[in-house]
Amino acid sequence: MGQNISLIISKSIETEVPKEIPHLVKNGLLIIALENNEFSNFVFEILRSYKTNLNDYIEENNFVQLVNKIKLKSFLGYHESEWGMPVDIVYFAVMNSEIVIESIESLKIEESDDQFIMISDEKIDPRDILEIDLSNIDYYHSYSDFKKIYDEKNNLD
Numbered sequence: 141m142g143q144n145i146s147l148i149i150s151k152s153i154e155t156e157v158p159k160e161i162p163h164l165v166k167n168g169l170l171i172i173a174l175e176n177n178e179f180s181n182f183v184f185e186i187l188r189s190y191k192t193n194l195n196d197y198i199e200e201n202n203f204v205q206l207v208n209k210i211k212l213k214s215f216l217g218y219h220e221s222e223w224g225m226p227v228d229i230v231y232f233a234v235m236n237s238e239i240v241i242e243s244i245e246s247l248k249i250e251e252s253d254d255q256f257i258m259i260s261d262e263k264i265d266p267r268d269i270l271e272i273d274l275s276n277i278d279y280y281h282s283y284s285d286f287k288k289i290y291d292e293k294n295n296l297d
Contacts, residue, residue, distance in 0.1 A: 143222050145280050146174040150215040162290040173286035179219040179230040183244050194237045213237050216272050233266035
């Protein structure tokens, strides 16, 4: 079975997330599943414009609207899709509503011929910046897989 999942992961477990948004608190992490992958296009937008404030992207990105709504200021954006081999993997860190440019990792960027304003040669692992250990989270195949687990946990089926 392949994987296609986009997650917002944060240590801000006290953040109140509305029930209609699938989320889990597990092993000291708040994990929010996104129905659509916006992260691939989002990192391209950042690298083209070099705007680092998350609010600069509120109009175009549903996940930015979501994190603003729940007042989540620091998190790891994570997307992975693979079908036997990696198709797309995206990581980036947001600290105090500022995107850490040096933390952006994406297979699509490495494959792209686009000329970006600034890509630092010195990368900083976004998991290290936020002190998030992904080995502590369960493996989720897809949004529907995550939502099923969320619904079962909350008796919503």
